Amino acid sequence: MVGFLFLRLTGKKAVAEMHSFDLLYIFVLTNIISTPVEVASLGKAIMYAAITVMIYKLIVRLSLHNKLRWIMYDSPTVLIRNGDIDRKGLKTVRMPVAELLGHLRVKGYSDTQNIALAVMEETGEISVIPKSEYRPVxxxxxxxxxxxxxxxxxxxxxxxxxxxxxKYLNLDLDWLLQEVKTAGQKVENIILATFQENGKLFIDHNEIQEHQHNPYYYRPGKDH
Incomplete structure (x- = not known):
């Protein structure tokens, strides 16, 4: 529980965008929190964990300045430029061509010649910018x-x-319950109900409609 609270204090960045420094921070914090299991010193573990969180937040704040950021974090690495694979970039990130092609397919691109720029970002994610004639209209x-x-x-x-x-929509509970009742539903049976642009309530309930073997509603597996 203490570890969860410290991660919440750290913010979303350490969880959602893992840089090398962020991974190191998580590793250190995890080891500090697990210390009471070995030596039964909960108070010291919490104190050291709190200090670690404060130091991390301070360093992250300082890293907003570009000079320190280039020291702490890796620069983006170009993998494809104007349709040509950058062999030096692949070597830098230790990625074989087959893996690069797989990442492109996941992004919806099958031909490297159609790519204007592919870059491995600081977080390890690969961003792809297609050539203008191949991008969506x-x-x-x-x-x-x-x-x-x-x-x-x-x-x-x-x-x-x-x-x-x-509350945000300035609607009351009575209105919602009346809409649900009018639709012949019960709140506890509704998976999702959303307020639409036209002011209506759309309700998605648990009931699956059968479509009498319509091929457009095919479901994989033997239980069709």
């Missing part, structure tokens, strides 16, 4: 005006009402 390319994207707001998830979203 954007509305701006066709000079189309599109409306602002609307994100459906969940009001019920896994049978539980999301009260803070109701």
């Amino acid at each position: 954007q509305p701006n390319d066709l000079q189309l005006q599109v409306k602002q994207e609307y994100l459906p707001i969940p009001l019920i998830m896994d049978g539980q009402i999301i009260s803070h979203n109701l």
